[in-house]
Amino acid sequence: MLYVVGLGPGGQEQMTFEAQEAIKSCETIVGYVTYMRLVQELTEGKEIVCTGMKQEIDRCQKAIDIAMTGKNVAVISSGDAGVYGMAGLILELISSQEKELEVRVIPGVTASLGGAAILGAPLMNDFCHISLSDLMTPWPVIEKRLHAASEADFVICLYNPRSKGRPHHLRKALDIMSQYKDKQTVVGIAKDVGRSKEQVIVTTIEELDETLVNMTTIVIIGNKDTYVSNGRMITPRGYTV
Amino acid sequence: MLYVVGLGPGGQEQMTFEAQEAIKSCETIVGYVTYMRLVQELTEGKEIVCTGMKQEIDRCQKAIDIAMTGKNVAVISSGDAGVYGMAGLILELISSQEKELEVRVIPGVTASLGGAAILGAPLMNDFCHISLSDLMTPWPVIEKRLHAASEADFVICLYNPRSKGRPHHLRKALDIMSQYKDKQTVVGIAKDVGRSKEQVIVTTIEELDETLVNMTTIVIIGNKDTYVSNGRMITPRGYTV
Numbered sequence: 392m393l394y395v396v397g398l399g400p401g402g403q404e405q406m407t408f409e410a411q412e413a414i415k416s417c418e419t420i421v422g423y424v425t426y427m428r429l430v431q432e433l434t435e436g437k438e439i440v441c442t443g444m445k446q447e448i449d450r451c452q453k454a455i456d457i458a459m460t461g462k463n464v465a466v467i468s469s470g471d472a473g474v475y476g477m478a479g480l481i482l483e484l485i486s487s488q489e490k491e492l493e494v495r496v497i498p499g500v501t502a503s504l505g506g507a508a509i510l511g512a513p514l515m516n517d518f519c520h521i522s523l524s525d526l527m528t529p530w531p532v533i534e535k536r537l538h539a540a541s542e543a544d545f546v547i548c549l550y551n552p553r554s555k556g557r558p559h560h561l562r563k564a565l566d567i568m569s570q571y572k573d574k575q576t577v578v579g580i581a582k583d584v585g586r587s588k589e590q591v592i593v594t595t596i597e598e599l600d601e602t603l604v605n606m607t608t609i610v611i612i613g614n615k616d617t618y619v620s621n622g623r624m625i626t627p628r629g630y631t632v
Numbered sequence: 633m634l635y636v637v638g639l640g641p642g643g644q645e646q647m648t649f650e651a652q653e654a655i656k657s658c659e660t661i662v663g664y665v666t667y668m669r670l671v672q673e674l675t676e677g678k679e680i681v682c683t684g685m686k687q688e689i690d691r692c693q694k695a696i697d698i699a700m701t702g703k704n705v706a707v708i709s710s711g712d713a714g715v716y717g718m719a720g721l722i723l724e725l726i727s728s729q730e731k732e733l734e735v736r737v738i739p740g741v742t743a744s745l746g747g748a749a750i751l752g753a754p755l756m757n758d759f760c761h762i763s764l765s766d767l768m769t770p771w772p773v774i775e776k777r778l779h780a781a782s783e784a785d786f787v788i789c790l791y792n793p794r795s796k797g798r799p800h801h802l803r804k805a806l807d808i809m810s811q812y813k814d815k816q817t818v819v820g821i822a823k824d825v826g827r828s829k830e831q832v833i834v835t836t837i838e839e840l841d842e843t844l845v846n847m848t849t850i851v852i853i854g855n856k857d858t859y860v861s862n863g864r865m866i867t868p869r870g871y872t873v
Contacts, residue, residue, distance in 0.1 A: 408649070473753050475756060478752075479753035483869075485861075496752070519781065532785070628720050
């Protein structure tokens with residue numbers, strides 16, 4: 392059995408019971424170094440397979456190969472393994488290699504939900520997720536989605552908003568959004584959700600300081616009704632209050 | 633202190649540790665009858681305030697009023713309380729009534745993530761959430777979002793896809809999507825996720841039998857690259873496998 396387990400955004404408190412049970416039930420745990428540290432307590436005595444950044448295919452292939460020998464294996468991912476995570480890659484590899492292997496995806500709290508909770512309640516109306524990484528999606532496709540989502544007034548959650556290799560994507564995305572959304576539209580920034588250095592910033596499209604944003608940040612841009620009250624970002628659901 | 637707690641989609645296994653801790657730490661638990669049953673074990677001996685369907689404002693107001701007396705109160709919600717849930721309403725009421733009350737939102741696994749996990753990995757590329765309930769969002773706004781999301785080839789998660797009062801919204805939504813998405817586009821239906829009668833159906837826009845869909849169902853429409861392998865719905869992330 393191969394489990395693909397989402398750990399939630401931060402420490403063990405944001406993990407689900409079934410995620411913990413899945414890890415406990417496995418002989419082998421496969422994951423990126425950073426995430427392995429988050430579950431250290433649960434993995435003592437187990438076979439650990441750590442790989443570095445950008446070695447996703449290698450990592451998933453190893454997990455499949457070990458599971459094919461009959462072992463119970465858990466591949467761990469931050470957030471939800473099914474959101475830009477390892478679940479898809481595992482299933483793609485199994486499909487293309489025509490392997491017969493039982494896989495169970497254990498969902499977790501993805502970064503947007505974790506970030507939204509500490510920002511207030513920005514996701515109370517229709518919202519979308521867009522990754523600003525063009526490593527695997529062509530930039531024109533990302534731009535098209537930014538245009539469409541902004542024009543239809545979705546709340547927008549940006550994954551992979553800014554990195555050293557892509558320092559200008561966030562600014563480009565905000566410029567596109569500004570064509571449809573007011574520059575005073577509320578923007579919430581949640582950094583390192585669930586970790587000790589967790590940080591929240593509530594700002595606007597116009598005033599956002601993009602140098603505060605890195606790869607462990609989630610950026611949530613409100614819709615036209617999103618407002619700030621007592622430091623909290625709130626998107627109304629539509630109730631008359 | 634007022635906690636707004638997302639329980640995850642199903643039983644206690646999909647609840648996070650901090651959600652359980654929050655409930656345990658409270659004297660009073662407020663929620664919709666059905667959800668109260670899911671956490672019965674955790675709430676023994678506590679003050680329970682149950683309200684019925686469509687009494688959201690009343691329920692949140694009661695929770696606020698009790699918390700204002702100094703008690704620790706948890707408002708519980710299925711899925712994630714911040715996604716079309718109670719978190720926003722709580723914060724809106726506190727804001728409009730200018731109350732001073734500490735609120736903590738505890739995120740949970742929302743229905744789309746829970747559904748995606750049992751369907752396979754449909755949310756591996758950009759995706760959005762649209763509620764088909766027009767009780768609080770005008771139908772033309774919903775239609776506009778359906779057009780925009782389909783044209784930009786988002787994976788689309790439909791919340792509140794169909795109810796007795798809105799039997800035709802799902803068909804209308806699929807008709808709009810068909811203007812941009814191929815009729816053979818993969819559609820995943822996840823019913824009663826995490827509960828004993830959990831059910832998964834993988835079909836297409838064209839072949840979807842809408843009578844299988846009700847209010848405890850999440851419907852996920854793929855993008856142009858989404859495929860089915862061994863009964864699982866997979867949206868490629870873009871890796872070369």
